[in-house]
Amino acid sequence: xITDFGLPAFWLLVKATRWTIYLSLIAFVAGGMAGFIVALxxxxxxxxxxxxxxxxxxxxxxxxxxILLFMAFYGLALFGIRLGPLVAAxxxxxxxxxxxxxxxxxxxxxxxPRAQWEASESLAFTRWxxxxxVILPQAFRISLPPTVGFLVQLxxxxxxxxxxxxxxxxxxxxxISNATFEPLKTYLAAAAIYFVICFVLSRYSQTLERxxxxxx
Amino acid sequence: MYNFSFRPVIANFDLLLSGALLTLGVxxxxxxxxxxxxxxxxxxxxxxxxxxxxxxxGYVEAIRNTPFLVQLFxxxxxxxxxxxxxxxxxxxxxxxVINLGAYSAEIIRAGIESIHRLQLEAASALGMxxxxxxxxxxxxxxxxxxxxxxxxxxxxxxxxxxxxxxIALNExxxxxxxxxxxxxxxxxxxxxxxxxxxxxTLLFKGLFRAIGYMSFRRWRxxxxxxxxx
Numbered sequence: 001x002i003t004d005f006g007l008p009a010f011w012l013l014v015k016a017t018r019w020t021i022y023l024s025l026i027a028f029v030a031g032g033m034a035g036f037i038v039a040l041x042x043x044x045x046x047x048x049x050x051x052x053x054x055x056x057x058x059x060x061x062x063x064x065x066x067i068l069l070f071m072a073f074y075g076l077a078l079f080g081i082r083l084g085p086l087v088a089a090x091x092x093x094x095x096x097x098x099x100x101x102x103x104x105x106x107x108x109x110x111x112x113p114r115a116q117w118e119a120s121e122s123l124a125f126t127r128w129x130x131x132x133x134v135i136l137p138q139a140f141r142i143s144l145p146p147t148v149g150f151l152v153q154l155x156x157x158x159x160x161x162x163x164x165x166x167x168x169x170x171x172x173x174x175x176i177s178n179a180t181f182e183p184l185k186t187y188l189a190a191a192a193i194y195f196v197i198c199f200v201l202s203r204y205s206q207t208l209e210r211x212x213x214x215x216x
Numbered sequence: 217m218y219n220f221s222f223r224p225v226i227a228n229f230d231l232l233l234s235g236a237l238l239t240l241g242v243x244x245x246x247x248x249x250x251x252x253x254x255x256x257x258x259x260x261x262x263x264x265x266x267x268x269x270x271x272x273x274g275y276v277e278a279i280r281n282t283p284f285l286v287q288l289f290x291x292x293x294x295x296x297x298x299x300x301x302x303x304x305x306x307x308x309x310x311x312x313v314i315n316l317g318a319y320s321a322e323i324i325r326a327g328i329e330s331i332h333r334l335q336l337e338a339a340s341a342l343g344m345x346x347x348x349x350x351x352x353x354x355x356x357x358x359x360x361x362x363x364x365x366x367x368x369x370x371x372x373x374x375x376x377x378x379x380x381x382x383i384a385l386n387e388x389x390x391x392x393x394x395x396x397x398x399x400x401x402x403x404x405x406x407x408x409x410x411x412x413x414x415x416x417t418l419l420f421k422g423l424f425r426a427i428g429y430m431s432f433r434r435w436r437x438x439x440x441x442x443x444x445x
Binding site: 058059061062063064065066067068070071074075076077078079152156157158159160162163170173174177182183184185187188190191194195198199202 | 277278280281282283284285286287289290293294295296297298375376378379381382389392393396402403406407409410413414416417418
C-alpha cells in the first residue's frame with residue numbers, strides 16, 4: 001500500500017509510460033499506412049474518389065477522439081466484436097491518424113510543382129511510376145517535420161485511452177492518485193513525463209524544418 | 217444479427233441537445249477568453265520585458281507538450297490540494313482557456329513574425345510607442361494572416377471539450393455516456409453523438425468564416441479567395 005507519492009510511485013508511472021509508447025507507435029504505424037492510402041486517394045484523378053475521401057476526412061476530423069474510442073470499445077461490442085482496450089484504442093487512434101496524416105501528406109504531394117507531373121508523363125511514366133520515382137521521394141522530405149509534429153499530437157491523444165481503462169500513463173496516474181490522495185503531485189509527475197517525450201520530439205520537428213528550409 | 221434501435225436515442229434527444237448546448241457554451245467561453253490570453257501572451261513574447269517573455273515561453277511549451285486530459289485533471293483534482301476548489305464547469309473552462317491560450321499564443325506569434333520589419337520601422341518613424349505599434353500596425357494584419365489556423369485550433373478545442381465528460385460534466389459526450397449506461401444502445405448513441413459533433417464543427421466553421429468576412433476588409437475585397445486560404 002502506497003501512502004504518499006514518492007519515488008516508488010513515480011517509478012510505477014515511468015513503467016506505465018511504455019504502454020503509452022507502445023500504443024503511440026502501433027497507432028502511428030497503422031494510422032500511417034491508412035493515411036498514406038487516404039493521401040493517395042485524396043490526390044486521385046477521379047473527382048468522385050477525391051470527394052468521397054474528403055467526406056471521410058471531414059467526418060473523422062469533426063468527431064472527438066473520445067467518441068471514436070467509445071464507438072470502437074462499446075459500439076463494436078454490440079456486433080459481437082469484443083475488443084480489449086488496447087485493440088479498441090489502436091483502432092480509434094488509427095482512424096484518427098489516417099484522416100489527419102492523410103490531409104498533411106496530401107498537402108505535401110500537392111506541394112510538388114505540377115510541371116513535374118507533366119514532365120514525367122511526357123516520358124511515358126505510368127501514374128504509379130510518377131508517384132514512385134518523382135513525386136513521393138520529394139514529398140517525403142517535405143512531410144517529415146509535420147509528421148513528427150503530428151506524432152506529438154498522437155502521443156498526447158493516447159491519454160484518452162485511459163477513459164476505457166487502458167493502464168497507460170494517465171490511467172496509472174489516476175490509480176496512484178486514488179491510492180496516495182496526492183492528485184496534484186501525481187498528475188504533475190505524469191505531465192512531466194509526457195513533457196519530456198513530447199518536447200524532445202517537438203524540438204526535433206523544428207530542427208528538421210530548419211534543416212529542410214536551408215537546403216531548399 | 218444485431219438489431220438497430222434508434223428509439224432510445226430519439227426518446228432522449230432533448231438530453232443530447234442540452235448536452236450539445238453546454239458544449240457550445242463552454243467552447244464559446246473558452247474561445248473568447250483563450251483568444252484574449254493568446255494575444256496577451258504573444259504580445260508579451262514580442263515586446264514584453266525578457267523575464268516575462270521567458271515565463272510565457274515556458275507556459276506555451278509546457279501546455280503544448282502535455283495532454284489536455286492531464287491538464288484538466290491537474291486543475292480539477294490537483295488544485296484542491298493547494299486550497300482551490302472548483303466545480304466541474306469552472307475547472308473545465310479554466311483548463312480549456314489555459315490550453316487554448318498557449319496554442320493561440322503560438323499561432324499569433326507566427327502571425328506577428330510574418331509582419332515585415334519595414335512596417336515596424338515606418339511605425340516607429342511616426343513616433344509610435346511599442347504598444348501602439350502592436351495595436352495599430354502589427355496585430356490586425358498578423359491575426360488576419362493566421363486566422364484560418366486560429367479557427368482550426370478553436371474547432372479542435374471544441375472537440376477536446378468532450379474530455380470534460382471525464383470530470384462528470386454533462387456536455388455532449390457526458391450526456392452520451394449517461395444515456396449509454398441507461399439504454400446500452402452504445403453504437404446508436406455514439407454515432408448520433410458523432411453526427412452532432414460534426415454538426416457543431418460545421419456550425420463553427422460557418423460562424424468563423426462569417427466573422428472573418430465581417431472583420432477583414434481584404435477578404436471582402438477579394439471575395440472567397442481570402443477566406444479559402
